[in-house]
Amino acid sequence: MSAVQSDLKKYPFEFNGDGWEFFKIWIVNICLSIVTLGIYSAWAKVRTNRYFHNNTSVAGSSFEYLANPIAILKGRLIVFAAFVLYSIVTKVSPVLAGVLFLIYAILVPWAITKSLSFRAYNTAYRNVRFHFKQNFSSAYLIYLGLPAIFFVVVFALTGLMSIVNLLAIPVVIIFIIGFPLAIPAFQWFIKRFFVENSSYGRTAFRFKMSLDSFIGIFLKAILFTILIAIGVVIVMVVLTKVLGVDLQDMQNIEEGGASVPFNIVSALLGMAIYLFPYAYVQTKTANLLFGTTTLGEFSDFRFHCYQDVFEVMVLYITNTLAIVFTLGLFIPWAKVRMAKYKASRLCFMAEQSIDNFAAREQERVSALGEEFGDFADFDIGL
Amino acid sequence: MKINGLYFDGKSSKGITAELSFGWNGNIAVCAGGEILTAPLDQVVISSRIGNTPRYFQFEQGGKFETTENDVVDACLYQFRPKAGLIHTLESRASIILISLLVVALFGWGFVVYGTPAVAKFLAERLPYNTYVYLSDETLELMDKRFLSPSKISEERQQQLQAIFNNLTSESRSEYEFKLLFRDSEKMGANAFALPSGTIVVTDQLVQLTENNQEILGILAHEIGHVIYRHSMRLAIHNSMIGFLILFITGDASSSSVFISTLPVTLIYLNYSREFEEEADLYAIKYLENSDINLGNLFCMMQKLAAAHKEDGKLPEFLSTHPDMDARIRSIRDSTNLESMDCNLKNK
Numbered sequence: 001m002s003a004v005q006s007d008l009k010k011y012p013f014e015f016n017g018d019g020w021e022f023f024k025i026w027i028v029n030i031c032l033s034i035v036t037l038g039i040y041s042a043w044a045k046v047r048t049n050r051y052f053h054n055n056t057s058v059a060g061s062s063f064e065y066l067a068n069p070i071a072i073l074k075g076r077l078i079v080f081a082a083f084v085l086y087s088i089v090t091k092v093s094p095v096l097a098g099v100l101f102l103i104y105a106i107l108v109p110w111a112i113t114k115s116l117s118f119r120a121y122n123t124a125y126r127n128v129r130f131h132f133k134q135n136f137s138s139a140y141l142i143y144l145g146l147p148a149i150f151f152v153v154v155f156a157l158t159g160l161m162s163i164v165n166l167l168a169i170p171v172v173i174i175f176i177i178g179f180p181l182a183i184p185a186f187q188w189f190i191k192r193f194f195v196e197n198s199s200y201g202r203t204a205f206r207f208k209m210s211l212d213s214f215i216g217i218f219l220k221a222i223l224f225t226i227l228i229a230i231g232v233v234i235v236m237v238v239l240t241k242v243l244g245v246d247l248q249d250m251q252n253i254e255e256g257g258a259s260v261p262f263n264i265v266s267a268l269l270g271m272a273i274y275l276f277p278y279a280y281v282q283t284k285t286a287n288l289l290f291g292t293t294t295l296g297e298f299s300d301f302r303f304h305c306y307q308d309v310f311e312v313m314v315l316y317i318t319n320t321l322a323i324v325f326t327l328g329l330f331i332p333w334a335k336v337r338m339a340k341y342k343a344s345r346l347c348f349m350a351e352q353s354i355d356n357f358a359a360r361e362q363e364r365v366s367a368l369g370e371e372f373g374d375f376a377d378f379d380i381g382l
Numbered sequence: 383m384k385i386n387g388l389y390f391d392g393k394s395s396k397g398i399t400a401e402l403s404f405g406w407n408g409n410i411a412v413c414a415g416g417e418i419l420t421a422p423l424d425q426v427v428i429s430s431r432i433g434n435t436p437r438y439f440q441f442e443q444g445g446k447f448e449t450t451e452n453d454v455v456d457a458c459l460y461q462f463r464p465k466a467g468l469i470h471t472l473e474s475r476a477s478i479i480l481i482s483l484l485v486v487a488l489f490g491w492g493f494v495v496y497g498t499p500a501v502a503k504f505l506a507e508r509l510p511y512n513t514y515v516y517l518s519d520e521t522l523e524l525m526d527k528r529f530l531s532p533s534k535i536s537e538e539r540q541q542q543l544q545a546i547f548n549n550l551t552s553e554s555r556s557e558y559e560f561k562l563l564f565r566d567s568e569k570m571g572a573n574a575f576a577l578p579s580g581t582i583v584v585t586d587q588l589v590q591l592t593e594n595n596q597e598i599l600g601i602l603a604h605e606i607g608h609v610i611y612r613h614s615m616r617l618a619i620h621n622s623m624i625g626f627l628i629l630f631i632t633g634d635a636s637s638s639s640v641f642i643s644t645l646p647v648t649l650i651y652l653n654y655s656r657e658f659e660e661e662a663d664l665y666a667i668k669y670l671e672n673s674d675i676n677l678g679n680l681f682c683m684m685q686k687l688a689a690a691h692k693e694d695g696k697l698p699e700f701l702s703t704h705p706d707m708d709a710r711i712r713s714i715r716d717s718t719n720l721e722s723m724d725c726n727l728k729n730k
Contacts (some may be wrong), residue, residue, distance in 0.1 A: 021433045024473045031482035034489050047432055047469070054435030061388065061397060061448060062436045064429075124398055125388030127446040200394065357397035368535075 009350050010304075015343035017055040019333035025051055026332040052339055053123065058348050080093035101366050108109040110136060120198060128359040132316075133197040135345040142189050150182060185211065201359045203301075209292035217284045221277040228276060233267045239265065275313060283307040290346065299362035301354075304347040315341055383458055387449030388560035389414035400437065402447050402460040411441065412447050419445065423462055431456065431470040502620040506612040511579075511597075513556065516617065526565075528622050533564035535586050540564055547582075547602055550669070552563070558609055562602070564589070572690050576605040578614045599724055600666050600680030607665030613658040 029044035046069045053065040069087035082104065090097040113134050120132035154175075161171040188211050195207035290305035348354075389400035389412055400414035408423040419441065427440040437455050439447040449455065459466055474477045529712040533540070544562055551560035558580030565583055567573065582605045584598070592598045607616065670677050 016435075017433070024479050027479060027482040027486060028469070028473045031485045034485060043469075049430075051432050052433060054432065057436075064438060075395075126388075126395040127392045127444075128395050241395060357396065358394040359393055359395075 007351050011059040011348040011354070012352065013056060013058045013343040013346040013348065015056050015336075016050075017051060017336045017339060017341045019336045022051060022336050023329075023332040038202050039073065042069040042076060043070070045072055048110070050167050052335075056339070058125075061126050064124040065122060066124060067118070067259055071118075088316070101294045106144070107141035112143060113139045116194065116197075125200070126357075128201040128357055131199045131201070131360060133199070135197050138197070142186075142193050146186055146189060150186075165347065180218060180222055181215055184215045188214045191275055191289060195289075200295060201357045203296050204264060206294045207292070208294060209288060213292075217281060217288065219364060220284075221281045224280060225273060225277045229273050232273055235269060236266060276309070279313040279316060280309050283309050283312050286342075295357075302349050304349055305345060306347075307342070307345045311341070383454055385449050385451050385458070387447050387451070390446050390448065392444030392446060397448075400447060402449065404462075408462055412439075412441075414443075414447075422483075428459065428466075431467050433473075439669045450635070494627075498620055498623045498627075499616070502616045502623065506615040509615065512580040514580075515559075515565050517615075518577035518581055521577055521583065522563075529569045530565035530567050530583070530585075533566050533586050535564050535589055536594055537587070537682050542595065543584075543589070543598060546599060551580075551606065560606065560609070572687055574601050574605055576608040576614070578609065578612065580609050582606070582609070585707065587690075588687075591690060592683065594679070596675055596679045599675060600670060600677075600683055603666035603669040604662045604680075606660035606669075608658065610665065611658070611661055613655075614660070617655060617658070619707070 027045060029040070029047060032040040033044050049065040049067070053063040056063050086097065086100055086104070089100050113132075113136055117132040117134050120130040123130045135163045157171050157174060161168050188209070191209070191214075192207045195205050287305045288309055290303040291310060295301035295348065315337060317336065319330070322330040323334055372381055383403065387400055387402060390396040398415045400412050402410065402412045404423075405420075409420050409480055410423055411424050412419045421441055425442050429438040429440075430439065431452060432449075436448050436450050439449075441447075456467065479619060502633045516555055538571050543564075547560070547562040560580040561582070563581060563583045564586065566586040568587075569629040570585055570587075572585060574582065574584045576582045582602060584601075589598065590599070626683060666680060668678060670680060
């Protein structure tokens with residue numbers, strides 16, 4: 001006698017790309033972009049995105065990237081024109097340049113929203129497009145409002161500190177505690193903005209990540225950084241004592257003061273300080289973000305992401321080394337390896353049939369949106 | 383020929399196992415779940431081939447057929463559109479890949495070797511002089527704290543050299559405020575360096591090494607050459623450009639590591655700065671020639687510096703970054719047209 005029948009089905013993601021295959025596409029893309037003075041780069045971007053979307057599959061179907069290269073080219077030309085306009089204006093009048101800069105800054109949240117919308121609209125799965133709601137008020141609140149509040153608070157506190165000397169220590173303590181909390185909190189708002197406004201066809205994604213669990217990842221990363229840094233310092237001190245290296249000489253690297261092996265060892269140790277915490281934040285954030293996102297109001301459709309910190313770290317190190325030693329030619333393989341790994345650690349979990357997601361009525365994202373869609377190419381990893 | 387795949391109607395995510403076939407007259411027929419859909423070829427948007435990724439047939443009324451059978455699709459399509467898939471053809475030809483690789487390598491090499499120095503030069507020449515003054519003051523302050531102490535050279539000798547220096551700078555184009563400073567520095571030894579604003583610092587150890595004022599003149603002219611060609615700023619801009627380029631290349635793919643990337647920067651730096659030293663040498667030679675000063679002075683001074691620094695194994699700024707120091711000395715000797723030079727190398 002079985003208990004309640006569980007209809008849970010797991011659909012693992014797969015990435016079927018191949019390094020050599022992508023290398024050929026990549027090198028032709030770059031070559032044609034150079035030969036056409038950058039015009040082909042819009043087509044190159046579409047081909048690259050199509051390669052990665054089409055090769056990602058789940059439940060027997062793959063993702064489609066449908067963007068029109070002409071729209072991307074127009075977007076790039078507009079951004080280029082804005083840049084040229086700015087550099088001309090700086091020559092003519094610094095005041096006018098300041099005003100122009102302010103206008104551009106005010107346009108950023110709008111452009112981010114348009115870009116996300118363009119990207120979602122042009123991504124489809126099983127002939128159903130994704131959608132990103134153009135929620136401008138949230139975008140302005142997050143990308144302009146929150147930084148503004150942050151700076152006002154910082155200025156107010158520093159001002160207070162300089163007026164009332166007694167408050168110096170409490171203010172510094174507030175800063176020390178406040179900064180490590182404020183940055184992940186800001187990130188959390190961005191991620192919520194992205195997930196909550198996204199939908200697959202008519203079915204919206206829901207963001208259920210708690211703020212404290214997200215901040216926890218960052219606090220742990222800070223703790224790891226401090227511990228590793230202490231360890232590295234101890235190792236360095238021991239090394240200098242054993243090898244008898246004069247630390248004063250270290251400052252004259254140009255003159256080749258310290259021995260080369262010692263420099264390499266210290267560079268590697270320096271890498272360890274930031275590499276582990278970096279990989280830790282990346283993997284744990286991905287795992288938590290996917291793990292707490294549902295498709296639809298309830299948890300009938302959810303994700304399971306289980307990236308491993310050390311596996312990701314090994315990927316980072318080997319990819320970077322290979323890229324450096326091949327003068328960049330390894331880049332296509334590095335991208336494919338990363339995509340393969342990420343897909344292999346992601347699962348779509350469904351308690352109901354995945355056949356019933358309804359598409360939206362065909363509504364095109366406005367032409368202007370498409371043109372700005374590629375604006376600075378904002379990347380939000382989901 | 384039948385092509386197997388899935389059909390999606392575009393209203394929901396439901397997929398139906400389907401078969402697609404090309405008719406002899408160019409019609410496309412999809413048989414999905416017992417229903418047959420037909421459309422003329424020119425009303426169906428067929429996605430172009432990329433690698434071995436799935437293909438999509440988009441029908442006008444919103445339906446879509448997805449298949450992984452790329453080769454069959456290409457074979458069927460060929461009879462109607464022999465020129466389709468041009469880019470994919472390019473991407474699959476070994477010769478095209480090889481040519482692309484060569485073009486990209488050539489462009490990359492040209493950009494690093496000729497492009498970035500040109501941009502650095504362009505920018506350095508357009509930066510306002512204020513920037514140079516600001517940077518120089520900052521640098522001097524830092525150097526004073528770490529490496530330099532007040533000079534112990536006699537007031538008289540300082541004034542003597544100052545007079546020579548003033549004479550020297552009054553002849554050069556003067557958008558710069560040239561200044562000569564003396565500093566004592568055990569750490570740097572016999573050395574001279576130029577700050578971008580036109581301030582030139584000479585160590586006591588260098589002054590002590592010289593026997594006559596004409597010897598130091600060559601060194602000063604060399605340093606003024608660095609200032610006039612804006613070498614330090616060009617180097618700084620160039621370095622940050624290369625650093626940015628490397629970050630852009632590696633960061634894009636692996637999101638990590640700036641540290642290992644500094645290696646190629648150093649290599650490029652060495653080569654680039656050697657050119658600068660040669661340029662400054664040429665400036666000094668030209669100046670000495672115009673003032674009818676024997677070039678042998680510069681030649682002797684360089685030999686002395688090289689000898690003085692051989693013992694501690696470190697080269698001063700004036701000589702560092704020159705793996706082929708000998709070649710430089712030789713080229714100066716060639717300009718002097720003197721077969722033998724008596725340089726009075728001091729032996730400690």
